[in-house]
Amino acid sequence: MATAAVLERETYLNASYGLKSWLLTKDHKRIAILYFITISIFFAIGGTFAGLIRLELLTPQADLVSSETYNKLFTMHGVIMVFFFLIPSIPATLGNFFLPIMIGARDLAFPRINLLSWYLLILGGVLAIYAMVAGGVDTGWTFYTPYSTSYANTYVIATALGIFVAGFSSILTGLNFVVTVHRMRAPGMTWFRMPLFVWAHYATSLIQILGTPVLAVTLVLILCERTLHIGIFDPALGGDPILFQHMFWFYSHPAVYIMVLPGMGVISEIVSTYSRKPVYGYAFVAFSSLAIAVVGFLVWGHHLYVSGQSLYAGLVFSFLSYFVAIPSAVKVFNWTATLYKGSISYDTPMLYAFGFIGLFTVGGLTGLFVASLGLDVHVTDTYFVIAHFHYVMVGGTIMAYLGGVHYWWPKMTGRMYPEHFARLSAVVVFIGFNLTFFPQFILGYQGMPRRYHVYPPEYQVLHVLSTAGATVLAVGYIMPLIYLIWSLKYGPVAGKNPWGATGLEWSIPSPPPTHNFDRIPVVMHEAYDYSAVPREVEVG
Amino acid sequence: MLAVSIFFTVLIFGAVFYFAIKYRRRSDDELPGGGHTGLALEVVWSVIPFGLTMIMFGWGASIFFKESVPPDDAMNIYVVGKQWMWKLQHQEGQREINELHIPINRPIRLTMTSEDVIHSFYVPDFRTKQDVVPGRYTTTWFTATKPGKYHLFCAEYCGTKHSGMIGWVYAMRPEDYQEWLAGSPTGSMADRGARLFDDLACANCHHADGSGRCPTLVGLFGSTVRLAGGGAVKADEAYIRESILNPPAKIVAGYQPLMPTFQGLVTEEGVVELIEYIKSLNAKPGLEQTGQPAVPGAGAGSQPGNQ
Numbered sequence: 073m074a075t076a077a078v079l080e081r082e083t084y085l086n087a088s089y090g091l092k093s094w095l096l097t098k099d100h101k102r103i104a105i106l107y108f109i110t111i112s113i114f115f116a117i118g119g120t121f122a123g124l125i126r127l128e129l130l131t132p133q134a135d136l137v138s139s140e141t142y143n144k145l146f147t148m149h150g151v152i153m154v155f156f157f158l159i160p161s162i163p164a165t166l167g168n169f170f171l172p173i174m175i176g177a178r179d180l181a182f183p184r185i186n187l188l189s190w191y192l193l194i195l196g197g198v199l200a201i202y203a204m205v206a207g208g209v210d211t212g213w214t215f216y217t218p219y220s221t222s223y224a225n226t227y228v229i230a231t232a233l234g235i236f237v238a239g240f241s242s243i244l245t246g247l248n249f250v251v252t253v254h255r256m257r258a259p260g261m262t263w264f265r266m267p268l269f270v271w272a273h274y275a276t277s278l279i280q281i282l283g284t285p286v287l288a289v290t291l292v293l294i295l296c297e298r299t300l301h302i303g304i305f306d307p308a309l310g311g312d313p314i315l316f317q318h319m320f321w322f323y324s325h326p327a328v329y330i331m332v333l334p335g336m337g338v339i340s341e342i343v344s345t346y347s348r349k350p351v352y353g354y355a356f357v358a359f360s361s362l363a364i365a366v367v368g369f370l371v372w373g374h375h376l377y378v379s380g381q382s383l384y385a386g387l388v389f390s391f392l393s394y395f396v397a398i399p400s401a402v403k404v405f406n407w408t409a410t411l412y413k414g415s416i417s418y419d420t421p422m423l424y425a426f427g428f429i430g431l432f433t434v435g436g437l438t439g440l441f442v443a444s445l446g447l448d449v450h451v452t453d454t455y456f457v458i459a460h461f462h463y464v465m466v467g468g469t470i471m472a473y474l475g476g477v478h479y480w481w482p483k484m485t486g487r488m489y490p491e492h493f494a495r496l497s498a499v500v501v502f503i504g505f506n507l508t509f510f511p512q513f514i515l516g517y518q519g520m521p522r523r524y525h526v527y528p529p530e531y532q533v534l535h536v537l538s539t540a541g542a543t544v545l546a547v548g549y550i551m552p553l554i555y556l557i558w559s560l561k562y563g564p565v566a567g568k569n570p571w572g573a574t575g576l577e578w579s580i581p582s583p584p585p586t587h588n589f590d591r592i593p594v595v596m597h598e599a600y601d602y603s604a605v606p607r608e609v610e611v612g
Numbered sequence: 613m614l615a616v617s618i619f620f621t622v623l624i625f626g627a628v629f630y631f632a633i634k635y636r637r638r639s640d641d642e643l644p645g646g647g648h649t650g651l652a653l654e655v656v657w658s659v660i661p662f663g664l665t666m667i668m669f670g671w672g673a674s675i676f677f678k679e680s681v682p683p684d685d686a687m688n689i690y691v692v693g694k695q696w697m698w699k700l701q702h703q704e705g706q707r708e709i710n711e712l713h714i715p716i717n718r719p720i721r722l723t724m725t726s727e728d729v730i731h732s733f734y735v736p737d738f739r740t741k742q743d744v745v746p747g748r749y750t751t752t753w754f755t756a757t758k759p760g761k762y763h764l765f766c767a768e769y770c771g772t773k774h775s776g777m778i779g780w781v782y783a784m785r786p787e788d789y790q791e792w793l794a795g796s797p798t799g800s801m802a803d804r805g806a807r808l809f810d811d812l813a814c815a816n817c818h819h820a821d822g823s824g825r826c827p828t829l830v831g832l833f834g835s836t837v838r839l840a841g842g843g844a845v846k847a848d849e850a851y852i853r854e855s856i857l858n859p860p861a862k863i864v865a866g867y868q869p870l871m872p873t874f875q876g877l878v879t880e881e882g883v884v885e886l887i888e889y890i891k892s893l894n895a896k897p898g899l900e901q902t903g904q905p906a907v908p909g910a911g912a913g914s915q916p917g918n919q
Contacts, residue, residue: 139776
């Protein structure tokens with residue numbers, strides 16, 4: 073590795089060489105790197121599908137692909153992005169790398185299980201990719217019955233099995249994090265001295281452990297009905313199709329919080345570091361993560377307002393959906409208040425964090441529209457919903473992910489990235505994102521249904537805008553790929569704390585040694601105590 | 613609601629920009645104080661948004677509840693969705709595919725089901741959307757106020773030609789609608805139901821006077837039926853559909869579970885015709901339940917009497 077030439081001390085990167093030393097590693101940092109490479113590949117695949125979808129939608133008619141292909145494209149875009157990119161994204165990479173370091177541990181509680189989680193994701197991914205190569209799947213990532221069990225003629229079984237296996241990867245990662253946080257905190261690292269990134273991952277892990285098994289059960293039932301014709305969801309066999317929607321969303325709504333909570337944790341770290349102030353209302357931000365995790369389990373029925381679900385069920389779910397908005401709003405207010413009287417610098421991660429706050433605010437507030445029983449009747453299953461959840465998942469999670477990758481890049485690689493290109497990428501992503509998805513709010517409000525291969529011509533102008541935006545967005549995503557890889561070899565060497573940040577990860581060398589800490593630290597300070605940070609900010 | 617959202621968006625964006633510029637880092641060794649948390653502020657920015665969301669909740673819920681209960685004088689139209697078309701039937705008997713003609717200023721109630729997968733009946737201009745689910749009836753209603761041609765979409769993904777499962781709703785002035793109805797004379801749905809009732813030999817057991825082996829269907833619709841084993845059920849469309857396709861599910865008190873299932877023998881469109889026929893028996897008490905057309909003169913060709 074390039075870093076070995078520069079730094080003579082042993083790091084997790086140069087401790088051993090060879091493919092085997094990586095594929096059999098039990099080091100949480102190396103496993104995090106394996107995840108980085110894996111999910112980047114999945115992101116590229118899912119992004120390519122998105123690109124093809126946007127290209128097809130340039131014109132109202134079918135010109136690029138057939139309806140069958142189009143349906144497979146949006147299904148596989150959803151499956152790959154949700155289950156193989158967004159769910160593992162921040163926890164499996166940044167969480168894996170930094171959660172143990174942040175609480176002063178030398179590794180996760182179960183290093184072998186951590187490696188097993190990665191292999192399960194790979195196995196699941198191979199199954200999903202097999203399904204795509206063999207002919208694809210066209211049920212939508214939601215697998216609604218009875219279409220998925222009795223009508224679709226595509227590779228439903230392989231895809232469902234792939235997601236089933238990848239689900240266990242998610243469960244095991246969650247389990248590992250929970251045990252690590254409970255059992256492996258360094259002396260003095262009390263619960264309320266933990267960085268908010270750790271709190272967010274703790275809340276996320278609870279959802280992964282409690283929610284994912286329900287998805288596994290649901291997928292097994294799909295397989296039973298599809299292969300053995302046991303009537304569970306198909307009314308022709310005596311089943312109930314709405315039952316599937318309840319079971320599916322019981323996992324898949326909390327899954328939204330699996331995707332966004334870790335992002336919120338990243339933003340808390342970044343906003344604090346670049347304001348050089350403790351996060352305002354630490355305890356409120358920490359507990360809002362737990363509140364979101366708990367209440368998030370009780371809102372799944374808001375996906376079913378027009379499904380034929382009972383009126384009173386709709387009423388309860390609408391109420392709870394509004395309720396769950398409050399802890400998210402509290403976080404946004406607290407981040408904003410953190411800026412007040414801070415010392416704010418505009419480094420790349422902070423630009424991504426600003427982007428996150430803006431886009432998540434729009435995503436969250438449009439959530440109030442779809443939580444409204446009366447209004448949702450009109451906008452559900454339209455582009456309004458598409459825009460809403462892309463603002464949360466792409467505007468939220470991916471902005472946070474990119475912010476976090478830039479923030480911790482010097483720590484992970486020992487190298488700085490080119491700051492000017494990086495700032496430019498943050499701006500390009502922000503502009504491209506809004507240009508892609510804002511027109512979709514209007515499209516949806518005008519009645520354009522989702523998952524339409526061909527559409528009435530009056531919607532074309534907004535679709536063209538959206539496709540143009542997607543092009544800009546793609547450029548914004550490709551830029552970091554290039555300059556980050558470039559920086560591995562040519563980037564300036566980073567000190568141990570280039571940002572003057574708090575947190576135990578900044579007290580050890582960059583990149584960290586295999587065992588993280590020579591001696592387990594004793595924590596004497598509250599989180600985000602900037603008066604305790606040594607002032608030498610440059611190369612250390 | 614949009615106003616509240618814009619207000620908060622501007623508030624957050626404004627605050628972020630203002631703070632970001634006002635408190636930008638001026639020298640590298642600045643160390644702002646902080647760490648203080650204002651409990652009052654936390655409470656204020658939790659409680660005020662909560663209050664606002666509760667207003668939105670109440671507003672949305674009241675609209676939804678109003679939208680869920682069709683007025684009694686609504687005109688009934690039956691919808692059957694299948695991959696990939698909409699089949700619609702008027703009570704007067706007109707059948708349409710992917711086109712729906714309706715009069716304006718009259719509430720229209722749709723009773724819908726699907727032959728295969730889940731579809732969703734969506735007319736953006738009427739703010740109407742309701743999933744159409746196989747194996748059950750869902751209903752929705754709306755009133756068109758302006759004559760015109762409106763998009764009809766399927767909003768729930770239903771397979772390959774999902775985006776082709778579209779059509780038009782023609783809202784017409786009442787007189788134009790009457791003219792349209794008269795333009796294609798056909799037997800009413802109840803007539804067709806009567807014929808089907810005959811073809812399926814339902815009258816062998818369901819006698820009008822209640823003397824048969826099965827309960828009478830005269831006056832059934834809308835009544836409360838006592839069930840064997842206790843309990844009661846309101847005889848609505850869903851109950852009648854279930855009793856035709858899955859008779860053992862609910863047995864009327866005092867009767868034996870003799871009826872065979874008609875699953876596979878009668879289509880979803882046939883079932884709604886039978887329902888219309890059974891409904892028509894209410895309007896004409898005393899009518900013999902022999903398959904005689906409910907509307908005189910419209911059922912030419914049907915065979916009256918028992919088989």
